[in-house]
Amino acid sequence: MTDFITLDPAPAPAPGKGATVLEVRDLSVDFGVDKKWVPAAIGLNYEVRAGEVLAIVGESGSGKSASSMALLGLLPSNSRVSGSVKLAGQELLGGNEANIRSVRGKDVAVIFQEPMTALNPVYTVGAQIVETIRLHNEVSPDQARERALRMLELVELPDPEKAYKSYPHQLSGGQRQRAMIAQSLSCDPKLLIADEPTTALDVTVQAEILDLMRNLRNKLDSAIVLITHDMGVVADLADRIAVMRRGLIVETGTAAEIFHNPQHEYTRALLAAVPHLGQGGAANDDDVDVTAALAAATHADLDAVPRSELLRRERENAAALAAAASAASTAAKEQGEPVLELTDVAIEYPKQGRVPAFRAVEGANLAIYPGQVVGLVGESGSGKTTIGRAAVGLLPVAAGTMKVVGQDISAAKKNGRQLHEMRRHVGMVFQDPSSSLNPRLPIGESIGEPMFLAGVAKGAELQSRIEALLDQVELPRDYRNRYPHELSGGQKQRVGIARALSLKPKLMVADEPTSALDVSVQAKVLELFQNLQKELGFACLFVTHDLAVVDVLADRICVMQRGRIVEQGTRDQILRNPQEPYTQRLLAAVPLPDPEKQRERRELRAQLLSGAS
Amino acid sequence: MATYILKRFLQLIPVFLGATLLVYFLVFSLPGDPIVALFGDKPVNEAVAARLREQYHLDQPFWIQYLLYLKGIFTFDLGQDFSGRPIAAVLGEVFPVTARLAVMALIFEAVFGIIFGLIAGLRKGKFFDGTVLVASLIVIGIPIFVLGFLLQFTIGVQLGWAKPTVSSAATVQDLILPAIVLGLGSFAYVLRLTRTSVIENMNADYVRTATAKGLSRFRVVRVHILRNSLIPVITFLGADLGALMGGAIVTEGIFNVPGVGNRLYRAVTQGEGPTVVSIVTVLVLIYVVSNLLVDLLYAWLDPRIRYDA
Incomplete structure (x- = not known):
């Protein structure tokens, strides 16, 4: 099995010329499941030098997280680890507990994925950092406090004193992750393991945290192992990359090698599956150069790229877009009665007991015409999901009018029958495919239930319709007697789509339908979705935080911020020529899965931010 | 926080009234005549029984009995049990x-x-x-x-x-x-x-x-x-x-x-109405106050919980 490693190109000496900090040899991890050893990582070999970022990328189940947690013995007790892990020459595996404990937090620190749950909710941030400092250093409480405050300052928290005294729930997600990083760095670790450090964060916050990590890396000269599934994050931060699949490292190389000259077919497939900005729009296979487009829209100059070069690229963009526009006359899209029409809509979460009503959306205007896909994008808390839920009548409209398939449902608040009638024309696909299917119903019944309830089909007729729907979402017909837990995430989401399609809806509301899926699965589900949409011609409100996904799918895009739609227009208007500063910032924050392009974007983003302040 | 505690204490008033009323009514509705029962196997002396009934307000309708009991509480007089001892002393x-x-x-x-x-x-x-x-x-x-x-x-x-x-x-x-x-x-x-x-x-x-x-x-x-x-x-x-x-x-x-x-x-x-009601009411109050203490302890243990009035 180790022959993959011999195929690897020799590790390039390029960025990290420091001493080898971490040396992993033949590292294998197994988990005991039902009295059998199931391998999670097999014979891994890699090393990390001081000042170097090694990214371990892979999809869920590739063993990237398990193998990294094994370095510090942080795996649950049903696991076994073999091989050798040397930190600056000192063996970490197989030693006694006290030995590894003195390394944890001091020489090797970890940043976890969920800043929400990775800090103890009942202690202040300051207390938790002080705990770490005093554990590994003989210092007085005052000295520890001072050091903790300095760390909080180092991670650029706006008010370190206040953050010190705050409990984790009083900080935002980004601030919590900064506090987590402050804690990790508080004992000057030689090695930092960052396990999906930005996955739970919004893109603009993610960009800030990535900036912070890059600055710290330059300042502190520690080695970083970055575990992630996000190719954009990898392109932004990594010097070297190890690609993992099913427990094996299939390829390692410098960032440039992996992105521009991937050797292994899996790496190539993975890179191809990543949706990225600039993918849609152009008629041929070339991407639109979003950096040049954004630079043109914001009149920014870049040091890295000459102005003439930017202009040339932007001219190419314009030509490509013009060609695409004439090829598919998108103008034909806005015809007939809108399927969904919002006029000055405000949506409130009704008051519950003593919690007052919360207005999540204000003054929203939006129209979706038959056959159109409108992407509703925004960061968490922007109100995008709220609009999606109100469109299917799950939340009442507090002000304004909302028309769904010609019916005014804002007036239908108390008219249950009208809402019932409306829902026959609207399908919804939910974010989490695992929890949105009833675990005790075979999937065939889940798919058939809407048709049965609406009285459109029963008996043999219903069965044949269920089969037809399974065909449409490309699932085998005999799957209909299976239960949700027997299906993979992508298959479950296909079931979700089939259920939403079962009443032949005129409008489909899709709420982050692919955000819980791995990229390669996401790519397939999105392709299916696109094909179905073209074939069946339903209109769609596609709610997502991922600008690259709407770039592929949407005809029009609405950008939301703090409960308001700040900008809307055709896909090309929004993504190639954004006018609102917020849209520009949002676009600039999306990392591109290409190290060179990402370097340009970083500079552009820095300019936008300094221009704004 | 102080407002919250005050609010919780004010909630004790309806709890107190409701508990006393309910228990008083239940005892009132018990079948049998407690005074007759006091005589046991001996023949009932009507004059003594009438005097006892008057002493314990048992000749009055329910509402009067209940209000008299309440009046007693607010004048710090819980009355006496059937053996003639003050109920307050019994509780103590x-x-x-x-x-x-x-x-x-x-x-x-x-x-x-x-x-x-x-x-x-x-x-x-x-x-x-x-x-x-x-x-x-x-x-x-x-x-x-x-x-x-x-x-x-x-x-x-x-x-x-x-x-x-x-x-x-x-x-x-x-x-x-x-x-x-x-x-x-x-x-x-x-x-x-x-x-x-x-x-x-x-x-x-x-x-x-x-x-x-x-x-x-x-x-x-x-x-x-x-x-x-x-x-x-x-x-x-x-x-x-x-x-x-x-x-x-x-x-x-x-x-x-x-x-x-x-x-x-x-x-x-x-069937000693006032004694039953007094004991039960104190139990109810203890219950309510200990729940309040738990809520406060809760906020101390878990900083995510904050009580805003």
Whole structure:
């Protein structure tokens, strides 16, 4: 099995010329499941030098997280680890507990994925950092406090004193992750393991945290192992990359090698599956150069790229877009009665007991015409999901009018029958495919239930319709007697789509339908979705935080911020020529899965931010 | 916070009125004439009976009786029981005894329940865990009067480790065995609750963070797991204090403890309205106040909980 490693190109000496900090040899991890050893990582070999970022990328189940947690013995007790892990020459595996404990937090620190749950909710941030400092250093409480405050300052928290005294729930997600990083760095670790450090964060916050990590890396000269599934994050931060699949490292190389000259077919497939900005729009296979487009829209100059070069690229963009526009006359899209029409809509979460009503959306205007896909994008808390839920009548409209398939449902608040009638024309696909299917119903019944309830089909007729729907979402017909837990995430989401399609809806509301899926699965589900949409011609409100996904799918895009739609227009208007500063910032924050392009974007983003302040 | 506490105390007023009214009505509706019952087998002396009826306002309609009782309370006069002693004095006699018993039971179930639950949770699936789980199930399954008589006989009479009955002074020593019997059922619940809570928190992300910081296992458990695990346990214990005081009737009967339960039982069988109502009202107030204390403790344990008025 180790022959993959011999195929690897020799590790390039390029960025990290420091001493080898971490040396992993033949590292294998197994988990005991039902009295059998199931391998999670097999014979891994890699090393990390001081000042170097090694990214371990892979999809869920590739063993990237398990193998990294094994370095510090942080795996649950049903696991076994073999091989050798040397930190600056000192063996970490197989030693006694006290030995590894003195390394944890001091020489090797970890940043976890969920800043929400990775800090103890009942202690202040300051207390938790002080705990770490005093554990590994003989210092007085005052000295520890001072050091903790300095760390909080180092991670650029706006008010370190206040953050010190705050409990984790009083900080935002980004601030919590900064506090987590402050804690990790508080004992000057030689090695930092960052396990999906930005996955739970919004893109603009993610960009800030990535900036912070890059600055710290330059300042502190520690080695970083970055575990992630996000190719954009990898392109932004990594010097070297190890690609993992099913427990094996299939390829390692410098960032440039992996992105521009991937050797292994899996790496190539993975890179191809990543949706990225600039993918849609152009008629041929070339991407639109979003950096040049954004630079043109914001009149920014870049040091890295000459102005003439930017202009040339932007001219190419314009030509490509013009060609695409004439090829598919998108103008034909806005015809007939809108399927969904919002006029000055405000949506409130009704008051519950003593919690007052919360207005999540204000003054929203939006129209979706038959056959159109409108992407509703925004960061968490922007109100995008709220609009999606109100469109299917799950939340009442507090002000304004909302028309769904010609019916005014804002007036239908108390008219249950009208809402019932409306829902026959609207399908919804939910974010989490695992929890949105009833675990005790075979999937065939889940798919058939809407048709049965609406009285459109029963008996043999219903069965044949269920089969037809399974065909449409490309699932085998005999799957209909299976239960949700027997299906993979992508298959479950296909079931979700089939259920939403079962009443032949005129409008489909899709709420982050692919955000819980791995990229390669996401790519397939999105392709299916696109094909179905073209074939069946339903209109769609596609709610997502991922600008690259709407770039592929949407005809029009609405950008939301703090409960308001700040900008809307055709896909090309929004993504190639954004006018609102917020849209520009949002676009600039999306990392591109290409190290060179990402370097340009970083500079552009820095300019936008300094221009704004 | 202060406003919140004040608000909670103001809530005591409707609780108090509602509880007294309901209990008074229930006692009023009891069949039989308590005065006649007082004479026992002897022939009823109509003149004496009439005088007694007048003294205890039993000749009045329900509302007048109830209002007179309320008036008594606000003038600090709870009236007298049928043997002529002031009810206030009776309360002052029985409540300290039962409070002592209930608090001892509470300490017993909290200390042992949390310790056993913690160890069982940390050793999930091991021998200790299995043994404790089965044992707690047995304790929950057996009715308290069976357990009570069993322990009274074995530990009290045969082994002589503790006194099988309680003296009229009801000292702490006297009450050890009754307190264990009283707290045994809740002990099993506390144990199971702590165990579940510990198991849940052991897998929490912040526990992994704490381990990754290099903390010793002991400190991870004591500082990071225990405090988070205690939050649901505290809620149960607070609610249980009231239940222990009111639920001590059986235990007090078995060990002949001169407490609330015994006195209440007698008052109910004799139809002594004011005595029953007074005892029950105090129990209700204790229940409400201990719940308030739990809520405040809750906010102290979990900073995410904030009470805004």
